[in-house]
Amino acid sequence: MLNVPETTPASAADFRGAARLLYGALPLYALVPIGFALAFWAGGVPLDPRAFALGAGGWMLALALRAPIGLLVKGLPKERASTWVASASGPLEEGVRLAALLLTATSFRWAASLGQGWAAIEVVFAVVNALVVLRLSQRTDEQAQEIREALAASGNLNASPLVGVVERISASAFHIGSTLLIASNPWWAALMVPIHTASNLGVVRLVKRSTFLAEALMAVVGAATLLAGWLALAAANLG
Numbered sequence: 001m002l003n004v005p006e007t008t009p010a011s012a013a014d015f016r017g018a019a020r021l022l023y024g025a026l027p028l029y030a031l032v033p034i035g036f037a038l039a040f041w042a043g044g045v046p047l048d049p050r051a052f053a054l055g056a057g058g059w060m061l062a063l064a065l066r067a068p069i070g071l072l073v074k075g076l077p078k079e080r081a082s083t084w085v086a087s088a089s090g091p092l093e094e095g096v097r098l099a100a101l102l103l104t105a106t107s108f109r110w111a112a113s114l115g116q117g118w119a120a121i122e123v124v125f126a127v128v129n130a131l132v133v134l135r136l137s138q139r140t141d142e143q144a145q146e147i148r149e150a151l152a153a154s155g156n157l158n159a160s161p162l163v164g165v166v167e168r169i170s171a172s173a174f175h176i177g178s179t180l181l182i183a184s185n186p187w188w189a190a191l192m193v194p195i196h197t198a199s200n201l202g203v204v205r206l207v208k209r210s211t212f213l214a215e216a217l218m219a220v221v222g223a224a225t226l227l228a229g230w231l232a233l234a235a236a237n238l239g
Contacts, residue, residue, distance in 0.1 A: 025161035029127050032168045033120035040112050048113035055117025062096040086204050090197030098182055098189040106183040108233055115179030119172035173222035180229025184236040
């Protein structure tokens with residue numbers, strides 16, 4: 001997401017440039033949920049605002065449930081802490097997703113809209129989080145320098161902001177597909193938990209070696225999950 005040369009120390013000026021690039025990419029981020037909504041509408045599945053809102057709320061609940069885990073691993077080395085948090089996201093998100101569907105409805109339109117709401121709020125959070133971090137990194141105090149050093153070690157420094165857009169497309173496809181799969185049969189949740197966790201951990205490890213490989217993994221998993229979810233729920237409705 002940030003375009004800062006790895007051969008020189010990251011400075012506040014570097015991140016001001018990165019912030020301008022991110023601001024320029026904001027319309028593309030906004031087009032991600034809009035694009036999915038239009039694609040489903042074109043496929044005869046219009047958006048249900050109530051399910052969309054429920055999906056957004058479900059994602060925020062899963063995020064809140066992850067907070068205590070973040071506190072528990074706060075004293076661990078950053079790499080181990082991020083591994084624990086990434087591992088927790090699978091069971092928490094898929095568990096909340098399963099509960100949301102079982103407590104409401106599992107029709108195609110409802111599940112597709114719930115998945116889109118889940119994905120859309122994650123896009124918003126990712127953008128807001130990036131803007132906040134970039135804003136803090138432009139200060140000149142010691143905390144800002146620590147943020148810059150952490151970003152410099154993240155493995156994403158040479159990536160264009162467009163990489164973040166591609167990432168959101170892949171993640172959105174995964175969340176919508178997972179929602180469709182679980183709506184077709186609740187037992188799919190038992191498989192989606194390890195898939196979700198394994199893909200998260202795979203991305204965390206791969207991004208340090210190659211942003212391209214990490215994004216390719218997300219794209220394959222996201223596309224496969226969306227296709228499987230669409231086919232499974234369509235078959236369940238036909239049956």
